[in-house]
Amino acid sequence: MKTDEINNLIINSFHENNNSHAFLLSTNNIESCLKDALFIIKSINCKNDGCNDCSICKSIDDLTNPDLIIEKPDGKEIKTDQILNIIKSFSTKPFISKYSSYIICEADKMNASSANKLLKFLEEPEGDIIGFFITDKVGGILPTIKSRCELYNYKYGSNSILDLLEINENEYSECFNEALKLTGLLNDSPKYLLMAESKNISQKERTEIDLLFKLIKKFYVLKYENIQLCLYNDLEYVNSILESISTNDLSIIVKRIKILDNIINDLNFNVNKELIINKFFVLWE
Numbered sequence: 350m351k352t353d354e355i356n357n358l359i360i361n362s363f364h365e366n367n368n369s370h371a372f373l374l375s376t377n378n379i380e381s382c383l384k385d386a387l388f389i390i391k392s393i394n395c396k397n398d399g400c401n402d403c404s405i406c407k408s409i410d411d412l413t414n415p416d417l418i419i420e421k422p423d424g425k426e427i428k429t430d431q432i433l434n435i436i437k438s439f440s441t442k443p444f445i446s447k448y449s450s451y452i453i454c455e456a457d458k459m460n461a462s463s464a465n466k467l468l469k470f471l472e473e474p475e476g477d478i479i480g481f482f483i484t485d486k487v488g489g490i491l492p493t494i495k496s497r498c499e500l501y502n503y504k505y506g507s508n509s510i511l512d513l514l515e516i517n518e519n520e521y522s523e524c525f526n527e528a529l530k531l532t533g534l535l536n537d538s539p540k541y542l543l544m545a546e547s548k549n550i551s552q553k554e555r556t557e558i559d560l561l562f563k564l565i566k567k568f569y570v571l572k573y574e575n576i577q578l579c580l581y582n583d584l585e586y587v588n589s590i591l592e593s594i595s596t597n598d599l600s601i602i603v604k605r606i607k608i609l610d611n612i613i614n615d616l617n618f619n620v621n622k623e624l625i626i627n628k629f630f631v632l633w634e
Contacts (some may be wrong), residue, residue, distance in 0.1 A: 355501050356389055363393040370474040375487040375578060377512070378505040379454055383419070386452050386481040386501060390417065393479075394446040407444055416446040420453050427459045432466040439478050443574035456482035457489030464491050466492045471497045488573055488606075495577070502580045510586045514567050520560055528564035529593050535565075535633060536595040543630040551623045558626070559616050566609035568593060573602050601634070608632050 350356075350617055362368040376382035391409050392399035394416075402404055408414035420431045439449045453459070459467065471480070471494065484490060504528060511521060534546060550558060571587065572594045574580050581587040596602065612629045619625055 350502070352385055352503050354506065356385055356392075357504065359389050359499075359501070360392045360398075366394075368479075369479060369499040370476070371480040371482070371498040373456075373482045373484070373487070373490065373495060373500045374503050375500065375574070375580065376483060376485055376503040376505070378503075379483055379485060379492040381505045382483045382503045383452065383454055386483065389481075390448075390450045390452075390479070394448055394450075408445070414446060416449045418451040420451065422455050422458045425458065427453060427455070427463050429460070429462040429466055432459070432463045432470070436466070436470050439475070443477055443614055444537060447477065449475075450481070451478075452481045452483065454483050455485075457484045457486040457580055464494065468493055468497075487578065488570060490528045500578050501576060513571070513584075513587065514564065516560075516564070524557065524560045526566055528561050528568065529589060531561065532565050532568050532593040533589075536593075540630070543633065545625070547623075547630045551626050555622055558622060559613065562613050562616070562629075566606060566613065569602055569606050569609065573606070575598065576602075603634070 359368070359372065372386075374386065387409060388399065391406050392402070394409070395403055395406050397403065401410070405414065409417055410465050412419065418435050420427060420435065423431060435451045439451070443449045453467075468491065474497075480489065480498075482494070487495075487500075510525075511518065514521070514525075516525075531546065531550075534543070550561065553561070568590050571581060572591055575582065575587075575591055576597055578598060581591065594602070608629065612625060615625045615628070616622065
């Protein structure tokens, strides 16, 4: 679904009084998605469907609207005080708008405390308070928060396989097919076959090994996102990646992503690459 189609779908849900109070927007471009969220907020608060000329529209455009709060990471994370600011600010009715609206950019960067504060806020939603959570790492959002939101996928620009995997053409040529083959091997192969494969991988340069494991991790993240949000069902070039992972069990997928994370981290610090690779195949389930 195109971004303008999603915008219209959300806006129409407000016109029909069938709207959610919280929206999780998964995206590949935080700033572009923020603009779309502001467009939606204008459209549901303006009497003329986002005319861009009235006082409400202008106050949203110049970010002076008292019923709008935008929070972004303070340093590396979104802190508890930022969530408390939203809760405190919206303890009364909206001043000039129909809805009090808040946007949390890079919502995956909420720390444990701020995420739990937000969760309590979401558990007892007010009809005139609307939240938008924007993230390019939807797997970093607490499942309990995710379950209380309507989920939409905002993709901007080219949707090529290179964009999706965040690699260049040389890296794709060098490693994609091998990563796909190894991912398939990791499904149900007996341990002795995996250990034999570890010898082949150990002969590679450390940079090649690092890219190989990063790609496999990305495959698993795509699988996780697709199970949760059905993000890639319409993208034929992703089919081979999704089909290379046989399990749909989210707990197994999350565990494997953590194993891959640890191995990638070890590769950056441990000089013994053979030991790291053997460890990977021993831990893998």
